[in-house]
Amino acid sequence: MSDRNLSIREALNEALAEEMERDEDIFLMGEEVGHYDGAYKVSRGLLEKFGERRVIDTPISENGFAGVGVGAAMVGLRPVIEFMTWNFALIAIDQVVNSAAKMRYMSAGQVKVPVTFRGPSGAVMQLAAQHSQSFESYYAHVPGLKVIAPCNSNDAKGLLKSAIRDDNPVVFMESEAMYGVRSHVPEGEILIPLGKCDIKRPGDDVTLICWGKTVPLCLKVADQLAEGGTQAEVIDLMTIRPLDEKTLIESVKKTNRAIVVQEAWPQASVGSWIAHRLQVEAFDYLDAPIRVLSGKDFPYPYATSIEAEMAPKAEEVVEAVKRSM
Amino acid sequence: MDQLTILKWYRLMFLMRRFEEEAARAYTERKIGGFLHLYIGQEAVATGVIEAADDNDYVISAYRDHGHYLARGGSPKEGMAELFGKETGCSKGRGGSMHFFDTANNFLGGHGIVGAHVPLAAGTAFASKYRKDNRVTICFLGDGAVNIGPFHEGMCLASTWKLPVVYVIENNLYSMGTPIWRSMGTTEASIRALGYPMRRKTVEGFDVFDCFDNAKEAIDHARETCEPTLLEYKTYRYRGHSMADPAKYRTKQEVKDWQNEKDPIMVLEQHIEKDYPELKEKLEGLRSSVEDEVADAVKFADESPAPDPATVGDYTYV
Numbered sequence: 142m143s144d145r146n147l148s149i150r151e152a153l154n155e156a157l158a159e160e161m162e163r164d165e166d167i168f169l170m171g172e173e174v175g176h177y178d179g180a181y182k183v184s185r186g187l188l189e190k191f192g193e194r195r196v197i198d199t200p201i202s203e204n205g206f207a208g209v210g211v212g213a214a215m216v217g218l219r220p221v222i223e224f225m226t227w228n229f230a231l232i233a234i235d236q237v238v239n240s241a242a243k244m245r246y247m248s249a250g251q252v253k254v255p256v257t258f259r260g261p262s263g264a265v266m267q268l269a270a271q272h273s274q275s276f277e278s279y280y281a282h283v284p285g286l287k288v289i290a291p292c293n294s295n296d297a298k299g300l301l302k303s304a305i306r307d308d309n310p311v312v313f314m315e316s317e318a319m320y321g322v323r324s325h326v327p328e329g330e331i332l333i334p335l336g337k338c339d340i341k342r343p344g345d346d347v348t349l350i351c352w353g354k355t356v357p358l359c360l361k362v363a364d365q366l367a368e369g370g371t372q373a374e375v376i377d378l379m380t381i382r383p384l385d386e387k388t389l390i391e392s393v394k395k396t397n398r399a400i401v402v403q404e405a406w407p408q409a410s411v412g413s414w415i416a417h418r419l420q421v422e423a424f425d426y427l428d429a430p431i432r433v434l435s436g437k438d439f440p441y442p443y444a445t446s447i448e449a450e451m452a453p454k455a456e457e458v459v460e461a462v463k464r465s466m
Numbered sequence: 467m468d469q470l471t472i473l474k475w476y477r478l479m480f481l482m483r484r485f486e487e488e489a490a491r492a493y494t495e496r497k498i499g500g501f502l503h504l505y506i507g508q509e510a511v512a513t514g515v516i517e518a519a520d521d522n523d524y525v526i527s528a529y530r531d532h533g534h535y536l537a538r539g540g541s542p543k544e545g546m547a548e549l550f551g552k553e554t555g556c557s558k559g560r561g562g563s564m565h566f567f568d569t570a571n572n573f574l575g576g577h578g579i580v581g582a583h584v585p586l587a588a589g590t591a592f593a594s595k596y597r598k599d600n601r602v603t604i605c606f607l608g609d610g611a612v613n614i615g616p617f618h619e620g621m622c623l624a625s626t627w628k629l630p631v632v633y634v635i636e637n638n639l640y641s642m643g644t645p646i647w648r649s650m651g652t653t654e655a656s657i658r659a660l661g662y663p664m665r666r667k668t669v670e671g672f673d674v675f676d677c678f679d680n681a682k683e684a685i686d687h688a689r690e691t692c693e694p695t696l697l698e699y700k701t702y703r704y705r706g707h708s709m710a711d712p713a714k715y716r717t718k719q720e721v722k723d724w725q726n727e728k729d730p731i732m733v734l735e736q737h738i739e740k741d742y743p744e745l746k747e748k749l750e751g752l753r754s755s756v757e758d759e760v761a762d763a764v765k766f767a768d769e770s771p772a773p774d775p776a777t778v779g780d781y782t783y784v
Binding site for chain 1 (some may be wrong): 524552557558559560561565567568569574575577578579582583585586587588590591593594596597607615616619620622623626629684723778781782784
């Protein structure tokens with residue numbers, strides 16, 4: 142096996158290229174995806190390869206082109222709609238929630254919507270309050286959607302390919318801060334099933350539940366904890382909705398402790414839902430309250446000194462584990 | 467126009483009206499719930515426009531969708547059963563009045579968020595251009611939809627990319643209870659197209675022949691050139707915005723004037739009287755057959771089973 146390291150950006154690009162090569166019904170649409178090669182270069186080279194018919198630059202009109210994606214999917218195409226960031230997609234959330242997620246239900250199965258909405262999410266560096274947000278709970282709230290958040294290159298490729306092939310509308314949230322992070326991606330086809338989490342590191346003492354950017358954080362914490370003799374099990378959700386509750390519950394029954402680590406705000410979040418489900422399904426196995434570590438409950442600031450306070454830190458996760466033991 | 471077509475249009479308009487009058491009655495008997503937005507008064511538009519489309523063309527509508535569904539060939543039985551919330555409905559009781567679907571007839575719904583289906587129609591037209599399948603999309607919207615963002619984004623994309631879509635504004639003068647002159651400072655909704663490189667036209671919407679001719683021109687143009695048109699019909703709804711609306715924002719005289727001067731069924735009868743007198747004797751039989759069909763639809767809806775409670779989650783995911 143060759144040792145092939147790709148950035149997440151390159152892995153996503155490879156997924157798009159392979160899928161578009163395979164199926165002519167797939168097209169990529171969004172702001173700056175073509176001639177500019179993508180605002181974050183995820184679509185680099187795709188215009189050259191597939192032409193303007195299949196790599197389509199849009200005006201700045203998120204609701205409009207998200208709706209075009211839904212409409213095209215309603216009659217059988219498989220659009221990939223890129224939002225320059227999920228922060229801008231709030232303009233289009235009506236098309237995601239009221240059009241894409243509802244169409245199959247309210248038509249009683251006559252219309253399906255195989256569209257993938259994708260783009261970068263979360264904080265990077267000093268982008269301030271309107272460009273630093275993590276909105277996964279907004280979409281995870283909605284029946285009819287699937288919500289995906291990969292944490293490394295291999296998963297990004299395998300999950301995006303599965304998302305594009307899925308017959309349901311999929312919300313695919315890439316970590317903007319991690320586009321350049323490189324990791325191993327084997328040659329050849331990778332398809333990772335949606336709706337399954339991945340145990341990134343097995344352990345018996347405490348379950349750390351995370352997705353996207355908090356996965357590397359939790360793996361780092363697990364290494365630290367191991368030095369002190371505590372074996373943390375790190376579970377990467379990968380798919381936030383539909384949630385693979387079974388894997389989470391089995392893990393907690395084994396470790397008796399769970400901590401959810403998320404970049405998003407705490408109230409009405411994915412973490413609070415997971416904590417609720419685990420206390421219902423594994424109450425008798427729990428030796429400590431389930432803790433949810435979140436981003437600070439404020440808008441994101443600009444100045445680095447206060448921005449650094451926002452995301453959960455390794456020492457906070459370590460502290461939460463200690464309090465659970 | 468050939469005689470069979472004229473009779474077909476007459477029957478269709480009469481069917482729309484009687485279907486909805488019976489739906490209104492069933493609503494007062496609480497056999498129909500939720501919102502019920504009636505199309506009565508606007509029948510010439512759905513009839514003329516959809517008759518000008520090919521069977522393969524996509525038709526998409528907003529929440530006042532019964533007329534478009536019937537014009538597209540939707541079954542009155544399944545339509546009424548949908549209103550009654552029955553498993554036999556055209557959306558199996560999951561959609562209701564605002565979400566009729568009939569993909570077998572290329573009717574892509576009934577959409578309840580004002581303006582949001584305008585980009586959807588650009589999307590189906592985009593797919594047609596992408597596949598070169600020669601289909602046109604016909605998208606019905608109300609005059610109330612022309613002031614919301616997604617309408618404008620849809621216009622922008624359809625005109626910039628030259629998509630084969632005809633946007634049909636049914637300007638019935640009121641978005642709910644707000645008259646158009648209070649929401650856009652004019653009564654001509656098609657001026658919204660002026661901001662885009664696209665064609666526009668405002669025409670009367672009570673004479674089915676005119677409705678057909680104007681739609682045919684726009685649809686043919688879209689098919690030949692992929693250029694969209696914003697086509698506005700001036701029309702009127704006799705009933706309130708929905709069954710919950712007593713329509714106090716307009717006078718009874720205003721409604722009567724429209725009914726007396728521009729009722730689409732009456733106007734077609736006048737055409738027949740003047741230009742096709744030999745058809746006159748057939749109208750009574752047509753009306754009688756519609757009465758039977760609507761009565762059958764109500765009976766079918768009434769007797770059909772409600773969805774099984776165990777199926778509440780069906781159709782959420784593929």
